Amino acid sequence: MLLSACKKDPCKNTVCLNGGACVDGSCLCTNGYSGANCQTPPNVCAGVSCLNGGSCANGVCVCTEGYTGSNCSQQVSPTSMRITSITVTSFPATDGGAGWDLTSGADIFPILSLGGTTLWNSPNYVTNANPSNEYLFTPSPSIVLSSPTSQYTLRLYDYDSPSPDDYMGGVNFTPYNSTSGFPTTINLAPSGAAVTFRLTVSYVW
Ligand SMILES: [Ca+2]
Numbered sequence: 594m595l596l597s598a599c600k601k602d603p604c605k606n607t608v609c610l611n612g613g614a615c616v617d618g619s620c621l622c623t624n625g626y627s628g629a630n631c632q633t634p635p636n637v638c639a640g641v642s643c644l645n646g647g648s649c650a651n652g653v654c655v656c657t658e659g660y661t662g663s664n665c666s667q668q669v670s671p672t673s674m675r676i677t678s679i680t681v682t683s684f685p686a687t688d689g690g691a692g693w694d695l696t697s698g699a700d701i702f703p704i705l706s707l708g709g710t711t712l713w714n715s716p717n718y719v720t721n722a723n724p725s726n727e728y729l730f731t732p733s734p735s736i737v738l739s740s741p742t743s744q745y746t747l748r749l750y751d752y753d754s755p756s757p758d759d760y761m762g763g764v765n766f767t768p769y770n771s772t773s774g775f776p777t778t779i780n781l782a783p784s785g786a787a788v789t790f791r792l793t794v795s796y797v798w
Pocket residue numbers: 693694698699700751752753
């Protein structure tokens with residue numbers, strides 16, 4: 594009995610933090626803490642998966658711009674978009690078999706419109722454009738699309754002033770789609786289109 598009474602307490606020098614309890618000299622931790630002294634907090638981001646470039650902080654997803662929701666899976670609709678460049682990627686070599694101009698190629702320029710309103714009419718045109726080349730137009734300032742879910746129209750013309758310009762072809766498009774992410778390059782090339790374009794765009798939320 595005497596020996597037993599003198600036995601050292603194995604928990605005498607053991608400190609258990611964060612609500613842990615010492616049992617036989619070892620800490621029994623609670624609330625997800627771990628470590629010899631229950632000093633290591635639980636990894637609250639374990640098992641939290643944040644999509645679309647989001648990252649976990651304190652167990653909660655912090656989403657990148659344009660995304661929301663508990664795991665950043667939902668897109669935030671942009672309030673507007675901007676077109677920073679328009680590339681003409683193809684156009685017909687002839688006007689129904691005849692040349693666009695009497696003795697030379699088409700002098701191309703695009704026009705962007707929304708409904709019946711012209712939003713941008715290229716101030717410059719490319720003389721004698723070659724149908725096997727691509728042509729870049731850079732609006733300055735960039736074109737604001739204030740209604741990204743509306744249908745816009747981009748058309749290509751052959752400059753013929755003082756005669757009326759010839760319409761060469763065009764594409765209808767809706768700039769923003771709630772399920773396609775936020776691409777910065779948009780190809781406007783529906784099958785069968787005589788004239789096709791490639792846009793570079795940015796988003797404003
Ligand atoms: Ca012309």
